[in-house]
Amino acid sequence: MQTRLFASTGVKVPVIGQGTWQMKKDGLEALRAGIDLGMIHIDTAEMYTGSEELIAEAMRGIRKRIFLVSKVSPSNASYKGTLRACDASLKRLRTDYVDVYLLHWWSGSHPIADTMRAMEELVTAGKIRHIGVSNLDVDQLKQAQKGLKREKIVCNQVLYHLRSRSVESQVLPYCESQNIAVVGYSPFGKGNFPAATGKQGKALQTIAERHGKTPRQVALNFLTRRKSLFAIPKASNVDHVRENAGGTGWELAPDDLRLIDSVFPPPGENEPLEMI
Ligand code: NAP
Numbered sequence: 001m002q003t004r005l006f007a008s009t010g011v012k013v014p015v016i017g018q019g020t021w022q023m024k025k026d027g028l029e030a031l032r033a034g035i036d037l038g039m040i041h042i043d044t045a046e047m048y049t050g051s052e053e054l055i056a057e058a059m060r061g062i063r064k065r066i067f068l069v070s071k072v073s074p075s076n077a078s079y080k081g082t083l084r085a086c087d088a089s090l091k092r093l094r095t096d097y098v099d100v101y102l103l104h105w106w107s108g109s110h111p112i113a114d115t116m117r118a119m120e121e122l123v124t125a126g127k128i129r130h131i132g133v134s135n136l137d138v139d140q141l142k143q144a145q146k147g148l149k150r151e152k153i154v155c156n157q158v159l160y161h162l163r164s165r166s167v168e169s170q171v172l173p174y175c176e177s178q179n180i181a182v183v184g185y186s187p188f189g190k191g192n193f194p195a196a197t198g199k200q201g202k203a204l205q206t207i208a209e210r211h212g213k214t215p216r217q218v219a220l221n222f223l224t225r226r227k228s229l230f231a232i233p234k235a236s237n238v239d240h241v242r243e244n245a246g247g248t249g250w251e252l253a254p255d256d257l258r259l260i261d262s263v264f265p266p267p268g269e270n271e272p273l274e275m276i
Pocket of ligand 1: 158
């Protein structure tokens with residue numbers, strides 16, 4: 001599995017990780033298979049009922065190998081609420097630290113400065129290694145960073161799939177200018193992957209055949225084509241995990257990129273960031 005530096009963390013992280021939203025207990029085997037393939041960036045959230053407990057099981061005896069990400073829900077993201085939420089996640093995850101702790105999305109329920117102050121305290125306490133955010137546009141990213149005295153925001157986890165490229169408009173260039181990793185979630189459109197019979201599916205198939213890959217591997221390769229980009233597909237099926245692991249370690253050619261742009265148009269200049 002190809003790895004790359006995850007922003008300023010100094011840690012090399014697999015380009016393709018594993019999402020766990022709505023993963024049930026039967027996803028354990030797939031999670032473990034993914035870990036064996038090097039997909040050790042595992043994403044969860046306090047909101048994903050049952051996921052943190054499942055990951056605890058998958059990480060048993062190998063915690064140090066895993067790059068673990070969890071998230072505080074906006075409704076809990078007051079100063080004290082963030083501290084409490086992190087403790088509760090650590091308990092469910094049966095670990096004493098997460099690698100990156102994120103604010104799940106911006107809601108305005110609590111001042112961002114309070115959330116970020118709590119995040120810095122969690123770093124000091126050794127309960128989280130790094131601070132990240134999710135679903136934040138450029139203005140919100142700037143406000144979140146302003147709330148931090150010592151730490152840097154290391155990632156912004158955002159919706160990114162072929163049919164939703166709004167992140168490329170403003171967030172991706174800004175994150176690259178600030179050395180913030182961009183972690184694309186729902187890379188297959190959450191079950192809305194282009195059908196093989198349509199124009200988009202046929203274009204993916206053409207590119208896949210040129211490289212001896214599958215359309216989903218083409219999608220993952222495209223979504224991680226820049227040094228700032230990571231993807232976290234969710235797969236409960238072991239065969240799906242194996243296929244996803246093959247989305248990296250090879251390169252799309254300029255012709256492939258042009259064909260993708262022609263059927264999945266890139267966003268305009270000022271397109272607002274979409275979220276799920
Ligand atoms: P996704 O990864 O785009 O799609 C998941 C669906 O694709 C599942 O039905 C899965 O089936 C299927 N799939 C995966 N690999 C496949 C393959 N090789 N062939 C055929 N089907 C395949 O959707 P997602 O779960 O929304 O997004 C991924 C992760 O991003 C989440 O799990 C979560 O960790 C994170 N996320 C974050 C946010 C946020 O606000 N920060 C929001 C949404 C998601 P099986 O499960 O049956 O294998």
